[in-house]
Amino acid sequence: MSIFQRLFSVGKSEVNATIDKFEDPIKMTEQGIRDLKKDLNAAMMSLAEVKSQAIRLRKQVEDNKKASADYERKAMLLLQKAQNGDVDITDADRLATEALSRKEEADNRVTQLGQSATQQENMANQLQSQVEKLKSTVATHENELITLRARARTAAATKKINKQLAKVDSSGTIAMLERMKERVEEDESLSEAYGEMAGASKSVDEEINAALAGSSAGTDERLAALKAKMGMNA
Amino acid sequence: MNWNPFRKKEDESESIDPLDITLSNLEPGYVLDYDLKTWQVSAHHYYEYDGDRVDEWELSSADEVAYLECAKDDGFTYTFTRKIRVSELDADIPAHVNENEDPPDEIIHNHITYEADSSSIGRYFKNGQGTGDEFIVWDYLDESEKRTLSIEQWTDDQFEASVGEIVEDYQFTNILPGGITEKY
Numbered sequence: 001m002s003i004f005q006r007l008f009s010v011g012k013s014e015v016n017a018t019i020d021k022f023e024d025p026i027k028m029t030e031q032g033i034r035d036l037k038k039d040l041n042a043a044m045m046s047l048a049e050v051k052s053q054a055i056r057l058r059k060q061v062e063d064n065k066k067a068s069a070d071y072e073r074k075a076m077l078l079l080q081k082a083q084n085g086d087v088d089i090t091d092a093d094r095l096a097t098e099a100l101s102r103k104e105e106a107d108n109r110v111t112q113l114g115q116s117a118t119q120q121e122n123m124a125n126q127l128q129s130q131v132e133k134l135k136s137t138v139a140t141h142e143n144e145l146i147t148l149r150a151r152a153r154t155a156a157a158t159k160k161i162n163k164q165l166a167k168v169d170s171s172g173t174i175a176m177l178e179r180m181k182e183r184v185e186e187d188e189s190l191s192e193a194y195g196e197m198a199g200a201s202k203s204v205d206e207e208i209n210a211a212l213a214g215s216s217a218g219t220d221e222r223l224a225a226l227k228a229k230m231g232m233n234a
Numbered sequence: 235m236n237w238n239p240f241r242k243k244e245d246e247s248e249s250i251d252p253l254d255i256t257l258s259n260l261e262p263g264y265v266l267d268y269d270l271k272t273w274q275v276s277a278h279h280y281y282e283y284d285g286d287r288v289d290e291w292e293l294s295s296a297d298e299v300a301y302l303e304c305a306k307d308d309g310f311t312y313t314f315t316r317k318i319r320v321s322e323l324d325a326d327i328p329a330h331v332n333e334n335e336d337p338p339d340e341i342i343h344n345h346i347t348y349e350a351d352s353s354s355i356g357r358y359f360k361n362g363q364g365t366g367d368e369f370i371v372w373d374y375l376d377e378s379e380k381r382t383l384s385i386e387q388w389t390d391d392q393f394e395a396s397v398g399e400i401v402e403d404y405q406f407t408n409i410l411p412g413g414i415t416e417k418y
Binding site for chain 2 (some may be wrong): 013037040041044047048049052055058059061063123128131135138139142231
């Protein structure tokens with residue numbers, strides 16, 4: 001395989017792959033059914049034409065049968081009139097022969113038209129079975145399309161849900177939640193520690209005051225002595 | 235010539251769904267089977283009775299002509315009729331109408347006795363066109379209420395009669411669109 005052939009094949013496969021992406025199975029099926037219905041319509045119209053042709057031929061057969069009977073009746077009437085002396089026998093024979101000749105022509109047309117009508121009817125029967133087959137195929141595909149549409153809708157919904165689920169970073173979210181939990185716990189521990197610290201630690205002044213708390217009487221004595229020294233009355 | 239790529243082709247916009255052809259949407263040229271015969275629709279007329287429409291399709295098969303009528307009420311009621319000569323009836327209809335304004339309550343045709351059922355004034359629209367021709371119709375039914383007889387008065391002395399039977403749509407098969415629409 002030459003390099004150009006290979007390049008062409010690669011290009012072809014790429015184009016096919018791109019086209020495949022654009023193919024919507026539902027739309028493609030609908031189009032297929034539309035095409036089939038168009039074919040079915042054309043077949044039905046052809047069949048209608050064949051049947052109407054057969055009807056027309058049968059009508060012509062009936063018309064010629066009537067004409068044949070009419071010519072025979074006229075021929076008989078001419079002979080009767082000749083017999084009764086109403087018409088010249090020679091003229092009557094000539095006209096009756098002519099009438100019988102026309103009757104024969106009409107009879108021949110009855111046979112020919114009858115054969116043509118039978119041919120058309122046979123053709124119509126054959127076409128009818130083909131039309132029925134095509135009709136059944138279209139109906140089957142149309143029913144399948146209903147199921148296909150439902151399946152496609154379910155598939156699309158499932159795809160959407162799965163896509164949404166796939167988008168969720170569950171491990172990241174759980175880690176974040178754990179982190180938040182730890183932070184709350186840390187805050188709680190910290191607050192507890194501060195609480196303990198607040199209960200346990202005393203300032204230096206507080207300690208001095210506490211130590212001096214027990215000698216409050218000595219202070220009073222020293223104050224009285226100071227006052228006495230100064231000559232002041234207590 | 236204006237070229238419009240979005241314009242629908244005529245055959246596409248007016249195409250018939252071959253799986254949805256019913257007796258109520260027959261058109262001239264359609265072909266259908268009934269009573270072991272193939273018939274072609276040669277015309278589509280309609281009647282109006284006080285706002286109610288009754289469709290009538292003229293059907294031809296060889297040298298026969300028949301009529302399929304469709305009245306829409308709760309559902310569709312179909313009647314398959316053939317014209318007969320008024321003189322075939324057992325009574326002198328024009329004389330009876332002139333004397334009594336109505337035909338007799340009971341009429342016999344072809345050994346079947348029909349009883350008067352209803353009468354109406356209607357308008358007839360040949361090929362579905364025009365302003366319509368006014369007429370009076372008297373409808374009769376036999377004992378089984380399946381066979382019908384109608385007498386129509388179009389002018390003072392013009393009467394028409396038809397006999398038929400109430401039929402079901404399933405009795406008509408192989409309904410096909412199109413075909414040759416020439417009049418037989």
